[in-house]
Amino acid sequence: MNLRVMKFGGSSFKTPSHYTKLAKRLVRESKKAKLLVVVSGFPGITEDLRSSLRKVNPTTSLETSDGITILGDSIGAGLLRAALEKEGARTTSLMGGQIGIISDSTFSGGNVKKVSPEYLAKALESFDIVVVPGGQAVDNQGRPVWLGKNSSDLTAVLIAAAFKVKICEIFSDVDGVYSTDPNQQESAQLIKKLSYQQAINMSKAGAKVLHYGSVEVARENQVAIQCRSNLCFGAGTLISEMGSGPAVVYDQRSIVRQLESHSSLESAKAKLAPKVLPIHSVINDGIHYLALACGFRDFDEILKDHDIHTKATELKLITVFNWEGAQKYHLANENDAQEVSNSLHIETVNQNTDGRDSPWRFATLEEWMKNGT
Numbered sequence: 001m002n003l004r005v006m007k008f009g010g011s012s013f014k015t016p017s018h019y020t021k022l023a024k025r026l027v028r029e030s031k032k033a034k035l036l037v038v039v040s041g042f043p044g045i046t047e048d049l050r051s052s053l054r055k056v057n058p059t060t061s062l063e064t065s066d067g068i069t070i071l072g073d074s075i076g077a078g079l080l081r082a083a084l085e086k087e088g089a090r091t092t093s094l095m096g097g098q099i100g101i102i103s104d105s106t107f108s109g110g111n112v113k114k115v116s117p118e119y120l121a122k123a124l125e126s127f128d129i130v131v132v133p134g135g136q137a138v139d140n141q142g143r144p145v146w147l148g149k150n151s152s153d154l155t156a157v158l159i160a161a162a163f164k165v166k167i168c169e170i171f172s173d174v175d176g177v178y179s180t181d182p183n184q185q186e187s188a189q190l191i192k193k194l195s196y197q198q199a200i201n202m203s204k205a206g207a208k209v210l211h212y213g214s215v216e217v218a219r220e221n222q223v224a225i226q227c228r229s230n231l232c233f234g235a236g237t238l239i240s241e242m243g244s245g246p247a248v249v250y251d252q253r254s255i256v257r258q259l260e261s262h263s264s265l266e267s268a269k270a271k272l273a274p275k276v277l278p279i280h281s282v283i284n285d286g287i288h289y290l291a292l293a294c295g296f297r298d299f300d301e302i303l304k305d306h307d308i309h310t311k312a313t314e315l316k317l318i319t320v321f322n323w324e325g326a327q328k329y330h331l332a333n334e335n336d337a338q339e340v341s342n343s344l345h346i347e348t349v350n351q352n353t354d355g356r357d358s359p360w361r362f363a364t365l366e367e368w369m370k371n372g373t
Helices: 016-029 045-056 062-069 071-086 118-126 152-162 196-204 212-220 262-275 299-305 337-349 365-371
Strands: 003-008 034-039 091-093 101-103 112-115 129-133 136-138 144-146 167-172 193-195 224-229 235-240 247-251 255-259 279-284 287-292 315-321 327-333
Touching: 003 152, 016 034, 016 071, 034 071, 034 118, 034 152, 045 062, 045 071, 062 071, 062 144, 071 091, 071 129, 112 152, 118 129, 129 152, 152 167, 152 212, 193 196, 196 212, 196 235, 196 247, 196 315, 212 224, 247 337, 255 262, 255 299, 255 315, 262 279, 262 287, 262 299, 279 315, 279 327, 287 315, 287 327, 315 337, 327 337
Parallel strands: 003 034, 003 167, 034 129, 091 129, 101 136, 167 224, 193 235
Antiparallel strands: 101 112, 136 144, 224 235, 247 315, 255 287, 279 287, 315 327
């Protein structure tokens, strides 16, 4: 079967008209291959659902929360199916247990145990475009389990691996992974090829790219990830075994806490290791810090639960990746962090460590993509 697995995030559906525009494009693409399309809910719907839940019961169980949270992406899948039907497509949408992703019973962060794509395969026999919501699994009792924040990427990669599709296509409002946030730095440059490991490291440093868990699964199953623009469908960044590029990640969501000593830092890291959080230890001017990337809101509660004593700071984490992908951490006051990040970016992308020119030496990005290595 000639199959493409494509994932579209919430930024692809900012207005109802976006569903129609995408549906028209997908119908054209379906003339060349079967399409399995993973979608997220439109912007804000998941948080609105969770907000409504908290108003009814602020301390509801995680099992109940998962049953509500997954509805955002389910609605997104239904709306795209409706748009596809309007365009005359042979399409259907599947939900929950029909997708075939089985997890444990860790609600609001399920651990995937297996993928059974038989139902998906049958749907693809009858339809040209099959739409599924992201982030949904069921446990061995058939209960819905949410796979966690940004888990639509994981859904797409798992399905691609199950069908042995070599490339999983991830679409968003940016056309790939950049050397820094293109919304904050005009000199940001697209990285054409990125290794699995650097993509994982950048994600764990707080870059708003693919979730690191998704990339880890892609590496384990040898599924390349093609990051594309949802506007032009152009090839942006290919994530696979090979590739790297200088980059600077300023994580505005990072939480930095100061510890008393090196021994207290090592003790904290050991206690937190089972949580598998994107935690980084930084020593700056002899002072020991623990930095949590990606904006984990319950960090202070976790520290308290593990009897870890820290001091709050107004610092933010900035991570610099050199040519080979090696990383170095910097801390900066929140008010100055963006300026520091911009300066580090200019310095890093122009750095010449082994006689090579900067990868941005060409006059235009298009010229570099054609001729650069």
